[in-house]
Amino acid sequence: MLTPTKKEINRESLLSQGVTMLMEQGYHGTGLQQVLAAVNIPKGSFYNYFGSKENFGAEVIQHYIDPFITQLTAHLQQSDKDALGGIQRYFDELIAELEKNRFKGGCLLGNLMGEIGDTSDVCQKSLQSAVNRYRDLLKSGLAKAQQQGTVRLDKSAEEMADLLLNTWQGALLRMKIEKSSAPVKQCCQDLLGDFFKP
Amino acid sequence: MLTPTKKEINRESLLSQGVTMLMEQGYHGTGLQQVLAAVNIPKGSFYNYFGSKENFGAEVIQHYIDPFITQLTAHLQQSDKDALGGIQRYFDELIAELEKNRFKGGCLLGNLMGEIGDTSDVCQKSLQSAVNRYRDLLKSGLAKAQQQGTVRLDKSAEEMADLLLNTWQGALLRMKIEKSSAPVKQCCQDLLGDFFKP
DNA sequence: GGCAATAATATGACCGGTCGTCTCGAATGT
DNA sequence: ACATTCGAGACGACCGGTCATATTATTGCC
Numbered sequence: 001m002l003t004p005t006k007k008e009i010n011r012e013s014l015l016s017q018g019v020t021m022l023m024e025q026g027y028h029g030t031g032l033q034q035v036l037a038a039v040n041i042p043k044g045s046f047y048n049y050f051g052s053k054e055n056f057g058a059e060v061i062q063h064y065i066d067p068f069i070t071q072l073t074a075h076l077q078q079s080d081k082d083a084l085g086g087i088q089r090y091f092d093e094l095i096a097e098l099e100k101n102r103f104k105g106g107c108l109l110g111n112l113m114g115e116i117g118d119t120s121d122v123c124q125k126s127l128q129s130a131v132n133r134y135r136d137l138l139k140s141g142l143a144k145a146q147q148q149g150t151v152r153l154d155k156s157a158e159e160m161a162d163l164l165l166n167t168w169q170g171a172l173l174r175m176k177i178e179k180s181s182a183p184v185k186q187c188c189q190d191l192l193g194d195f196f197k198p
Numbered sequence: 199m200l201t202p203t204k205k206e207i208n209r210e211s212l213l214s215q216g217v218t219m220l221m222e223q224g225y226h227g228t229g230l231q232q233v234l235a236a237v238n239i240p241k242g243s244f245y246n247y248f249g250s251k252e253n254f255g256a257e258v259i260q261h262y263i264d265p266f267i268t269q270l271t272a273h274l275q276q277s278d279k280d281a282l283g284g285i286q287r288y289f290d291e292l293i294a295e296l297e298k299n300r301f302k303g304g305c306l307l308g309n310l311m312g313e314i315g316d317t318s319d320v321c322q323k324s325l326q327s328a329v330n331r332y333r334d335l336l337k338s339g340l341a342k343a344q345q346q347g348t349v350r351l352d353k354s355a356e357e358m359a360d361l362l363l364n365t366w367q368g369a370l371l372r373m374k375i376e377k378s379s380a381p382v383k384q385c386c387q388d389l390l391g392d393f394f395k396p
Numbered sequence: 397g398g399c400a401a402t403a404a405t406a407t408g409a410c411c412g413g414t415c416g417t418c419t420c421g422a423a424t425g426t
Numbered sequence: 427a428c429a430t431t432c433g434a435g436a437c438g439a440c441c442g443g444t445c446a447t448a449t450t451a452t453t454g455c456c
Contacts, residue, residue, distance in 0.1 A: 024317070026224070026225075026226055026312075026313045027224075027226075027227075028223075028224055028226035028227040029225075029313070029314075029317070031415060031416085032415080032416065032417095033414070033415080034414095041433095042432085042433050042434065042435095043433080044418090044419095044433035044435075045432060045433060046417095047416095048432060048433085052417080053415095053416060053417090103316065104316050106316075110312055111312035111313060112312075113312075113371040113372070113374055114224075114308055114310075114312040114313060114371055115224045115227070115309060115312060117371065117374040117375045118375070119223065119227070131372070131375065159384065159388070162372070162381065162384065163365065163385075163388050165372075166368030166369045166371070166381060166385065167364050167365040167368055169367070169368035169371055169372075170308070170363065170364030170365055170368035170369075171368075173308055173312055173364070173367055174329070174364055176311055176312070177316070177322050177325045177326050178326065183364060186357065186360065186361070187361075187364065190357070190393075195388075205405085205406095229441065229442085230441080230442065231442090240406075240407050241407080241408065241409095242406065242409095242444090242445090243405090243406060243407070243408095245444080246407095250442080250443080251442060251443090
């Protein structure tokens with residue numbers, strides 16, 4: 001079928017609502033009834049679409065990261081001659097979005113890594129995959145910047161991608177409790193604007 | 199009274215058990231009954247000692263960070279002539295402990311910042327205070343290292359303390375899902391062994 | 397000091413609600 | 427006609443929180 005089936009529509013809206021609510025209230029803090037009520041899907045249907053809350057969580061994780069991959073990819077393509085600038089502008093856009101949300105939520109991946117990253121096998125694997133997809137994209141951007149001479153060569157692109165991702169996650173946590181974008185701005189400044197420079 | 203009252207003993211063991219369980223299962227993932235059963239304290243007593251789960255959480259946070267403050271303070275005093283070395287040895291000790299726990303738990307502060315850092319005012323304030331106490335201690339260690347010439351001077355000690363703390367938190371999240379100490383080791387290597395060097 | 401009166405604290409059964417999950421008849425598609 | 431999917435509601439367990447009662451301390455009086 002070309003038009004999505006009702007099942008696919010329902011799955012999609014549950015996942016989308018799941019992203020919002022898991023971000024706001026965490027995994028254990030969010031009840032399925034709450035998600036189902038928000039999108040007006042009967043409770044009984046849930047287990048037809050997803051087998052369990054845990055599986056749902058794992059799918060929500062993937063559904064969450066997709067737009068970020070797309071967005072970063074777009075910035076890298078758009079700034080083809082200046083990969084570092086593309087990365088910087090991507091993070092600037094993220095920061096603007098965080099400020100618009102008044103520093104609520106942060107990053108679903110970070111929140112769930114902390115909450116259930118070591119208690120749910122299914123979600124752990126989904127988190128690994130999501131983080132790796134994102135990290136690899138950052139890595140390729142940084143590698144291109146290395147070729148362009150805007151980023152130091154004596155550290156591997158992968159090592160820097162990991163460092164950027166980790167510091168960003170930590171800075172998002174600080175942002176949440178300080179209700180300020182200073183930590184995330186500082187993160188970009190310290191790494192992209194200093195440590196990664198040749 | 200010199201000997202602690204029964205109330206104080208009970209409070210203490212609840213807080214101690216709370217640290218363990220909130221670390222393992224998160225805030226919403228841990229029920230009060232579970233905590234109370236583990237230390238054999240009746241449910242009714244809980245609300246005499248702490249007014250609510252939220253207040254309990256806020257106290258658990260402080261109870262959690264105290265030993266880390268003590269431990270880092272000890273390392274800084276012990277390595278008086280080499281503050282940077284003291285900080286490095288402190289983190290080495292933390293890493294050894296994390297490996298002993300098979301990478302479970304991570305840091306309670308990080309986990310709770312992500313889970314409830316923007317939904318519970320009381321816990322948010324407690325998290326702020328705990329993180330700031332820890333950051334200020336790191337900052338004073340780094341400042342001393344600056345005086346000793348082992349750390350660069352063109353960045354403030356506070357900025358570096360924030361960066362170290364944030365990257366450490368992010369690395370702990372990665373550690374949890376990758377079940378490996380590589381991220382935290384890399385964190386220390388990148389910052390203490392490279393970026394902070396003069 | 398001995399003892400009743402009073403205050404303070406400890407307790408666990410119990411509250412309404414929500415949790416994640418499952419059952420089974422109804423609806424749907426072929 | 428039949429296989430598959432759906433969905434209303436029920437399931438027992440557990441949630442955070444309350445409260446009347448039981449126990450223990452403290453006080454005041456003789």
